[in-house]
Amino acid sequence: MTRATWQPRPDDAETLRRFFGKDGRLLTIPSKHVKKLVVLNQLAQAFEPGQVYPEREVNEILGRFHDDYAALRRYLYEEGFMMREGGRYWRAGGSVDT
Template sequence: MTRATWQPRPDDAETLRRFFGKDGRLLTIPSKHVKKLVVLNRLAQEFEPGKVYPEHEVNEILGRFHEDHAALRRYLYEEGFMMREDSYYWRDGGSVEV
């Protein structure tokens, strides 16, 4: 699994507006890969770099955004935003505020 590095693009804000409601919940999971990466990068921001999370906590955090937390967790792992071992996850990619 490779780490997901993210360089913001000019249309990221528009993508986020389209896929997240005013309440901050994810309306739908994008089918286009590049848009999905924008959404996953946003979700990765919910996880503190260097902190290890048990699976139930990852599910709780992602469940605040969409009912299919298992799919979001899988996508975050598959795209390299998070890593896992046994039932523990940690952030391993995405943009970082400097």
């Protein structure tokens, strides 16, 4: 599994406005890969780099954004935004504020 590196694009803000409600919840999971990556990068921001999370906590955090937290967890892993081992997860990619 490779780490997801993220280069912000000019239309990312519009994508985020389109897929996230005013309450911060994800309205729908994008089917277009590029838009899904924008959303996954945003979700990855909920996890602190260097911190290890048990699966239960990952589910709780992602559940704040969308009811299908299992799909979000799987997409974050498959796209390299998170890594996992032995039921523990950590952030492995995405943009980082400096």
